[in-house]
Amino acid sequence: MSDLFANLLLGFSVAAHPYNLAFCLLGALVGTLVGVLPGIGTVATVAMLLPITFGLPPVGALIMLAGIYYGAQYGGSTTSVLVNIPGEATSVITCLDGHQMARQGRAGAALSIAAIGSFFAGCVSTVLVAALGGPLTSIALLFGPAEYFSLMVLGLIFAVVLAKGSVLKAISMIVLGLLLSMVGSDLETGAGRMTFDITELSDGIGFANVAMGVFGFAEIIRNLEVSQESRDILKTKISGLMPTRQDLIDSAPAIARGTILGSLLGILPGGGAVVASFAAYTFEKRISKNPERFGRGEIKGVAAPESANNAAAQTSFIPLLTLGIPPNAVMALMVGAMTIHGIVPGPQVMVKQPELFWGMIASMWLGNLMLVIINLPLVGVWVSLLRVPYRLLFPSIIVFCCIGIYSVNNSPTDVIIAGVFGVFGYWLVKHDFEPAPLVLAFVLGPLMEENLRRAMLIARGDATVFLTRPISAGLILVSAILLILAVLPAIRKQRDEVFVE
Amino acid sequence: MGFRVRSPQDFWGGIVLIIIALIAIWASRDLAGMRGFAFGPGTAPRLFAGLLAFCGALVALVGLLQDGPKIGAYAIRGPLFIVAAILTFALAVRPLGLVFATYVTFLVSIMASKEMRLIESVIAAAAMTAFCVGLFTYLLGLPFQLWPPFMY
Numbered sequence: 001m002s003d004l005f006a007n008l009l010l011g012f013s014v015a016a017h018p019y020n021l022a023f024c025l026l027g028a029l030v031g032t033l034v035g036v037l038p039g040i041g042t043v044a045t046v047a048m049l050l051p052i053t054f055g056l057p058p059v060g061a062l063i064m065l066a067g068i069y070y071g072a073q074y075g076g077s078t079t080s081v082l083v084n085i086p087g088e089a090t091s092v093i094t095c096l097d098g099h100q101m102a103r104q105g106r107a108g109a110a111l112s113i114a115a116i117g118s119f120f121a122g123c124v125s126t127v128l129v130a131a132l133g134g135p136l137t138s139i140a141l142l143f144g145p146a147e148y149f150s151l152m153v154l155g156l157i158f159a160v161v162l163a164k165g166s167v168l169k170a171i172s173m174i175v176l177g178l179l180l181s182m183v184g185s186d187l188e189t190g191a192g193r194m195t196f197d198i199t200e201l202s203d204g205i206g207f208a209n210v211a212m213g214v215f216g217f218a219e220i221i222r223n224l225e226v227s228q229e230s231r232d233i234l235k236t237k238i239s240g241l242m243p244t245r246q247d248l249i250d251s252a253p254a255i256a257r258g259t260i261l262g263s264l265l266g267i268l269p270g271g272g273a274v275v276a277s278f279a280a281y282t283f284e285k286r287i288s289k290n291p292e293r294f295g296r297g298e299i300k301g302v303a304a305p306e307s308a309n310n311a312a313a314q315t316s317f318i319p320l321l322t323l324g325i326p327p328n329a330v331m332a333l334m335v336g337a338m339t340i341h342g343i344v345p346g347p348q349v350m351v352k353q354p355e356l357f358w359g360m361i362a363s364m365w366l367g368n369l370m371l372v373i374i375n376l377p378l379v380g381v382w383v384s385l386l387r388v389p390y391r392l393l394f395p396s397i398i399v400f401c402c403i404g405i406y407s408v409n410n411s412p413t414d415v416i417i418a419g420v421f422g423v424f425g426y427w428l429v430k431h432d433f434e435p436a437p438l439v440l441a442f443v444l445g446p447l448m449e450e451n452l453r454r455a456m457l458i459a460r461g462d463a464t465v466f467l468t469r470p471i472s473a474g475l476i477l478v479s480a481i482l483l484i485l486a487v488l489p490a491i492r493k494q495r496d497e498v499f500v501e
Numbered sequence: 502m503g504f505r506v507r508s509p510q511d512f513w514g515g516i517v518l519i520i521i522a523l524i525a526i527w528a529s530r531d532l533a534g535m536r537g538f539a540f541g542p543g544t545a546p547r548l549f550a551g552l553l554a555f556c557g558a559l560v561a562l563v564g565l566l567q568d569g570p571k572i573g574a575y576a577i578r579g580p581l582f583i584v585a586a587i588l589t590f591a592l593a594v595r596p597l598g599l600v601f602a603t604y605v606t607f608l609v610s611i612m613a614s615k616e617m618r619l620i621e622s623v624i625a626a627a628a629m630t631a632f633c634v635g636l637f638t639y640l641l642g643l644p645f646q647l648w649p650p651f652m653y
Binding site (some may be wrong): 028161169179186391399400402427433449 | 510512514525528540545552558559560572583587606608610616618625637638641
């Protein structure tokens with residue numbers, strides 16, 4: 001216990017450094033700024049802003065990225081409440097009751113309850129991350145290559161189970177992501193693989209290019225098809241930011257339940273914020289005495305999912321920081337950023353770079369605090385941003401993305417590669433393929449291949465090693481059960497219902 | 502019984518995945534395979550390409566047998582100008598410098614929307630260029646070349 005406090009103290013001493021504070025604030029601000037824009041989700045926001053952190057020192061860069069992540073998520077909820085277009089998947093749920101509240105003139109209360117709920121969830125889950133970080137890291141040290149490989153299989157299977165639509169198509173996307181990650185030099189021999197003699201490809205396809213193409217450019221191309229003039233922006237002035245006493249009393253238990261549910265779901269690989277907010281909303285509705293009030297401006301319907309998605313956003317750092325395995329697409333982007341700074345995510349980060357590990361955890365809490373402080377007074381600014389017409393917004397995003405990609409390596413080819421992935425991403429959407437599993441697999445690909453090769457080498461070519469080592473066998477077993485459950489028709493139906501709702 | 506594709510979306514999606522897999526297998530044809538117990542550089546790519554071809558075939562098969570949605574209409578204007586804008590930036594940033602590349606890219610991409618207005622666009626492009634130069638060059642201190650080389 002005293003260890004925990006000593007560690008958190010170290011963390012806060014790092015995070016409270018003026019530079020790091022500034023990075024955290026800047027990240028939260030810029031994240032909210034972009035996250036507020038309708039049609040740009042968390043993943044796209046983080047992908048777009050990734051390049052601007054590359055010039056910073058590693059600790060600052062990761063703190064800023066984490067800030068961007070929370071900011072983007074909070075910005076998404078602001079959009080959901082004020083415009084009936086969710087900025088991103090996690091705030092689809094917030095739309096239901098949040099926008100209804102706004103129509104009844106209670107936008108201020110909805111926004112502040114969302115902020116308070118997020119902050120409470122942030123506090124609880126920060127402590128959880130700090131407390132679980134240590135023990136999980138010691139488990140990770142027991143892992144050999146076979147266990148790591150099986151764990152990544154489990155993570156990818158989770159991503160399949162939780163993706164919406166066809167299980168088969170999600171698996172196809174995973175395999176495609178793994179295949180794409182193999183372009184470039186071979187880990188051991190250095191032989192160029194599938195490079196088509198293009199020099200820029202010998203280092204592999206840049207991760208930022210794929211993310212920016214699939215999430216940034218493709219989103220814009222798709223959004224252009226929908227007429228943007230029909231946006232239903234709240235015209236009334238927002239008055240009375242503070243929730244009433246009754247609001248607070250009503251939403252307190254919902255916030256607590258949302259936090260618990262979100263924290264648990266966030267730790268699971270493949271899960272994260274989207275599922276957490278859906279689950280929290282459904283749960284609230286089910287236990288409520290008057291479920292008919294949900295969808296008509298029930299404050300609990302804002303409080304629970306908002307707390308849950310923030311809690312999940314935080315706890316999804318646990319598998320990343322302790323095991324080095326990104327549980328969702330945003331964390332995959334974090335791995336990409338860490339790799340560029342020369343940090344290999346995993347248990348050794350906590351041992352070798354405690355200031356990075358604990359600094360990041362402490363900055364999570366500070367980031368949440370900042371969100372509460374900056375967002376409530378700045379709501380007016382975000383609203384005016386929503387009035388910028390899309391016809392001016394999207395060229396700005398295109399330009400910003402182009403410069404961002406170019407700045408990573410000063411390579412025009414990277415920009416073109418991202419463009420190719422943009423068109424490919426558009427094609428994926430047309431054929432109802434989910435890009436998130438692809439990106440997750442793309443990031444895990446090299447790690448998976450390395451561990452697979454090492455495990456096979458150690459086992460002298462015996463592929464049953466994954467089933468004979470107990471931890472690995474357990475992980476594979478869980479993956480198999482999950483996959484079977486996902487394919488079973490009864491459960492599929494229920495799963496689809498959750499996503500439709 | 503007439504033969505028809507019941508879900509074009511899935512069927513063609515699967516076919517394209519198979520094509521990608523075949524390209525990957527062709528592209529990794531020269532890479533060495535297994536050496537004893539050890540994976541060669543070509544083992545994993547061929548393994549996953551094979552798996553992708555298999556998945557693609559299953560997706561296509563589902564498309565043949567199960568009713569599903571048609572492929573949504575592809576927009577032409579949007580993708581065309583967005584791609585043109587990205588290419589413009591990639592080709593212009595070295596010879597013309599950041600300022601001109603950004604400005605022109607903005608103007609090309611804005612044409613992707615039918616709601617484009619001329620004067621507004623010209624002003625917005627200038628504002629965005631100023632913002633990007635300010636952010637990337639001055640605030641973040643990235644070493645970009647701002648103007649064309651002949652202007653130095």
